[in-house]
Amino acid sequence: MHYRTTTILLVALGAVSLPAGADEGAGVTFRELTAEEAAGIDYRRVPSATNAAFEQIKTQPLYTMPLVIATPEKPRGSPGVALLDFDGDGDLDLYVTNGPGAANSLYANRLEESGALGFEDVAEAAGVTATDQDSTGVCFGDLDNDGDPDLVVLGRSEPNLLFENLGDGRFRDVTAESGLGGTDLGHTDCSVGDVDGDGLLDLAVANSYDWSRREATLVEAWEKSHPNFLYVNQGGLRFEDASASSGILDLNGFRPPKEGDTPTVTWALALVDYDQDGDVDLLQADDQGGLPTDQVSRGLIQVLNNDGKGRFTAVTDRVGTDLPGTSWMGLAFADFDCDGHMDFFATNMGDYVFSAVGMPYERGQLASRAFLGTADGGFEDAGTGALRATPFGWSVVAPDLDNDGDPDVVFFGSLDGAIHTITADNPGAVLVNPGCSAEFEADLDALAVDHTRRNVHGGATGDLDRDGFPDLVTASAFDVPQEVPLKRYPAQHGSPFDATAVYVEAFSEAGGGTFNWNGIQFPDGQLAVEINRGNDNGWIEVRTLGTVGLLPDGKVNRDGIGAVIRVTPEGGRTTLRPVAGGSGFASQDALAQLFGLGHAETATVEVLWPGGGVDRLHGVRAGERIVFPEIPCDPEDPALDRRQYRSCVAGALKSLREQGLLPRSLAARFRASASRAWSESERRRAGQDAAASEGGRR
Secondary structure (H helix, E strand, O other): OOOOOOOOOOOOEOOEOOOOOOOHHHOEOEEOOOHHHHOOOOOOEOOOOOHHHHHHHHOOOOEOHHHHHHOOOOOOOOOOEEEEOOOOOOOOEEEEOOOOOOOOEEEEEOHHHHOOOOEEEOHHHHOOOOOOOOEEEEEEEOOOOOOOOEEEEEEEOOOOEEEEEOOOOOEEEOHHHHOOOOOOOEEEEEEEEOOOOOOOOEEEEEEOEOOOOOHHHHOOOOOOEOOOEEEEEEEOOEEEEOHHHHOOOEEOOOOOOOOEEOOOOEEEEEEEOOOOOOOOEEEEEEEOOOOOOOOOOOOOEEEEEEOOOOOEEEOHHHHOOOOOOOEOOOEEEEOOOOOOOOEEEEOOOOOOOHHHHOOOOOOOOOOOEEEEEOOOOOEEEOOOHHHOOOOOOOOEEOOOOOOOOOOOEEEOOOOEEEOOEEEOOOOOEEEEOOOOOOOOEEOOOOEOOOOOOEEEEEEEEEOOOOOOOOEEEEEEEEEOOOOOOOEEOOOOOOOHHHHHOEEEEOEEEEEOOEEEEOOOOOOEEOEEEEEEOOOOOEEEEEEEEOOEOOEOOOOOOOOOOOOEEEEEEOOOOOEEEEOOEOEEOOEEOOOOEEEEEEOOOEEEEEEEOOOOOEEEEEEEEOOOEEEEEOOOOOOOOOOOOHHHHHHHHHHHHHHHHHOOOOOHHHHHHHHHHHHHHHHHHHHHHHHHHHHHHHHHHO
């Protein structure tokens, strides 16, 4: 791995393996930023305050189990990444969190202004440095529905922050009046979504435990863990704690039973409409830690179903995500098998860690994997398939890397503190999805510069250079110097990842279950920006626009967060992707969604909105970037006749056009698609009436 002492670590990917039947031109490669493109990026993740305690522990003659328990979790921090257009200029900017005494970075993308990709850190001018905070996760959304994204920045055992976007390139800290900053728990991740259907984005926060010690992962199953939060937006950027009243604390699926308001160690969560019923549900990734599975099982993917009014019911024990004794870290959502159901991929501890620390382990138990949605609202564990085993993972994204029409997976991560080791088994796991099969294939040749020596935490995806292909951004807490030797894990699973399964022996065995520190020093973590070179496959980009506050009958938040987008290429299979206000790990992807079309020239786009409304646009051409608005006119509404429906649609589109939110030509296309939707609905109703009449005669 290359290291540069004066600038950012810039990572390049190599070729992704081709899907079955694809042309040679359908591969994908990534490139490093040029020196000019990277000139404005100087990110260095500074250590957390607890790192001093760890340094003191290292000076002890022996590293014993009591000292292992006393070792701080993530002493070098847990950086998160968000890709957002904070200044409304049409390109994606980067927000990256940092530690105490160091400013968080807001890298403004200068592509639209200059015509060339490049970044400038404007965090100080924008007012989002959060210098005094040890920042962890980050998420964003238009919380006040005024047309620009606001920022939520989480603190490590300290209050979270809310920054209101003022719309002129500056933010205002409104934490004090918001009701979001009053806790000092182990905040890890956040996600925004409208849980009660009032058109306002609410906030879910994942909590873990006090990272100053490790009892919660090695000793205590419940008592040291922190409960998650749900804050309901009251308007005016003021929030009310609804954690207890909403039901999100009433979990189930534990074996042995430990039901009720039991806090777990949650690393990631997401508000996503997994069952596509028009409201966002809550999924959370919980950690078993090092606790024996024969005594307790808490490491489940908890699934909490929303009744549409913000009341959640745990269905974990009924939907197939209650695998015992697992250590889930991150979540990414897509339709991997192109069957119309929502799937997700979850990162895990991996199959190699325990073999270096002498813990019992069965292959596959801690593997990262996909869960495939079923027709009855549950999930099927897809297992590891031909991969057989996987490395450790924190961050995960699920873009269509090669734009062949099905989503792929990339995940990163390194664990600091597996007793006496640091994992280095994940060079950047690129999992290619061949032909909507969800039977992923590892591409070990994908990375020109690997992530093996990076302690990656946060990661996100979006189209930074606006070429229609997804790019990648990751942040590490620290890096491992090239001169530090890497040891091969004892475990071999017949997996393609066996070849990259190595670790850092930070402490050497001294006998009797004790260890000696090896004296290794680690440089601060850095940012990696990876630009997709693309190929000949087509694509479209869809950015949802909710119209609450814009149209009299608009119901959906301005970002359209919580919507589910379905795309059907001409002659191809339908796939879907949610508009999520935070997923992966401690990070948030761009809200604009990219869909690969392969060699199709057009596609049909359909959006299921929060609240259950559906709009459709036909004939979307490859290479188009579509602003897709909520049109609050329902062709299935029995109170509307054809004239009234058409008048509703025309009025809504005219208003959006006059507000400068929709080009005239695109408005005309939406009007034609709406007319087609009415005709289809009319034929469907006529068929139902005829069937009913025939049934009556019988």
